[in-house]
Amino acid sequence: MISLKTEDFIKDSIINLIPYKVNEIGHNNSLKLDANESNYILGKAIKRRYANFIKDTLINLYPDSSSKKLLNILEKLYGIKSKNFIFGNGSDELISIILLSLRKDVAVNIPSPSFSMYDIIARYNDLNTNFIKLDKKSFDLPANMASRQNIYLKNIYFFSYPNNPTGNHFNDGIIKKLLENKNNIVVIDEAYLFFSDKKSFIQYITEYDNLIVLKTFSKIGLAGLRFGMLFAGDNLINEFKKIKLPYNINSLTLSSIEFFLNNFNEFDKNIKKTVSQRNKLYSVFKKIDFILPYPSDANFILIKLNDKKLKNKFDEFLKNNNIIIRNFTGNMGLFYRITIGTALQNKKLIGYLESFH
Numbered sequence: 001m002i003s004l005k006t007e008d009f010i011k012d013s014i015i016n017l018i019p020y021k022v023n024e025i026g027h028n029n030s031l032k033l034d035a036n037e038s039n040y041i042l043g044k045a046i047k048r049r050y051a052n053f054i055k056d057t058l059i060n061l062y063p064d065s066s067s068k069k070l071l072n073i074l075e076k077l078y079g080i081k082s083k084n085f086i087f088g089n090g091s092d093e094l095i096s097i098i099l100l101s102l103r104k105d106v107a108v109n110i111p112s113p114s115f116s117m118y119d120i121i122a123r124y125n126d127l128n129t130n131f132i133k134l135d136k137k138s139f140d141l142p143a144n145m146a147s148r149q150n151i152y153l154k155n156i157y158f159f160s161y162p163n164n165p166t167g168n169h170f171n172d173g174i175i176k177k178l179l180e181n182k183n184n185i186v187v188i189d190e191a192y193l194f195f196s197d198k199k200s201f202i203q204y205i206t207e208y209d210n211l212i213v214l215k216t217f218s219k220i221g222l223a224g225l226r227f228g229m230l231f232a233g234d235n236l237i238n239e240f241k242k243i244k245l246p247y248n249i250n251s252l253t254l255s256s257i258e259f260f261l262n263n264f265n266e267f268d269k270n271i272k273k274t275v276s277q278r279n280k281l282y283s284v285f286k287k288i289d290f291i292l293p294y295p296s297d298a299n300f301i302l303i304k305l306n307d308k309k310l311k312n313k314f315d316e317f318l319k320n321n322n323i324i325i326r327n328f329t330g331n332m333g334l335f336y337r338i339t340i341g342t343a344l345q346n347k348k349l350i351g352y353l354e355s356f357h
């Protein structure tokens with residue numbers, strides 16, 4: 001057998017990459033609260049109507065992302081013409097499309113901590129990344145960041161809005177200032193905006209042609225369908241259209257999204273429940289003495305252990321009780337991100353946390 005010297009073929013930036021870790025799907029006894037999915041399962045009646053709707057999807061043909069029905073629904077929902085959005089196989093794919101399109105002299109600016117895929121994808125595209133240290137307490141952007149000199153002339157900023165994993169929104173004033181500068185592109189990733197009262201940046205798409213807005217249905221109950229959207233002005237979107245693979249969204253997903261957008265009250269109901277559970281959980285967490293919870297506008301809450309001596313014991317406790325939450329490494333080692341579950345899951349979680357000593 002020949003033995004291929006991979007490093008002679010594969011880019012250093014990929015050889016040196018640490019892959020994104022995906023936890024396995026939990027089993028019946030586990031509390032899987034790690035991936036910011038929705039934990040609400042579709043009811044029987046809507047499931048039946050859904051099955052009936054998608055059963056005639058023509059899977060013998062290539063998918064048609066320009067289906068008028070779907071485009072019309074989305075145009076109405078977001079008030080944006082269909083020429084100004086594209087779909088992605090999850091917003092992950094759209095982040096990838098943005099970063100793939102960039103010249104090497106554009107620096108990628110990423111708040112720290114934030115969603116790890118921005119950095120992972122920037123790295124294997126051999127782009128320079130620059131981490132923006134967030135305020136330790138408020139997790140906001142540094143107040144002077146829009147006016148200070150950046151070492152790179154051209155910059156792209158990725159802002160998860162609200163931010164994953166901290167749960168807060170960044171200061172709108174700073175974002176607007178960055179948008180006012182033609183040497184910047186600003187990406188507002190609204191994956192969690194469904195759970196917040198803030199307004200979408202989509203309203204500014206016609207005003208700023210250096211603004212990109214990302215949306216996804218993953219966090220409200222459709223993670224398995226893999227459907228994200230990218231909104232931008234004519235100049236940028238026309239470049240992204242050139243590199244988007246022609247059939248990136250499969251026919252079943254396209255039909256499903258059309259069905260669920262016409263039945264959105266199912267999700268509205270669950271979003272409201274998640275927000276109310278989040279607020280309840282936050283007040284309970286505040287009373288648990290070994291953790292500090294951070295306020296959140298998303299479908300998760302970030303907590304910090306008050307004492308680093310507890311770290312190993314707490315990790316062991318989570319493992320022994322099949323509690324799967326997101327933990328972090330390095331200077332985030334004492335932090336955990338907990339996805340908001342159903343009322344029953346949250347009750348179980350509280351029971352466990354209150355029994356930890």
Ligand SMILES: Cc1ncc(COP(=O)(O)O)c(C=O)c1O
Nearest residue numbers: 090091092115160164191216218
């Ligand atoms: C901020 C942020 N953006 C994008 C994504 C990816 O979403 P999608 O499932 O649409 O690829 C996530 C998922 O965790 C996220 O946290």
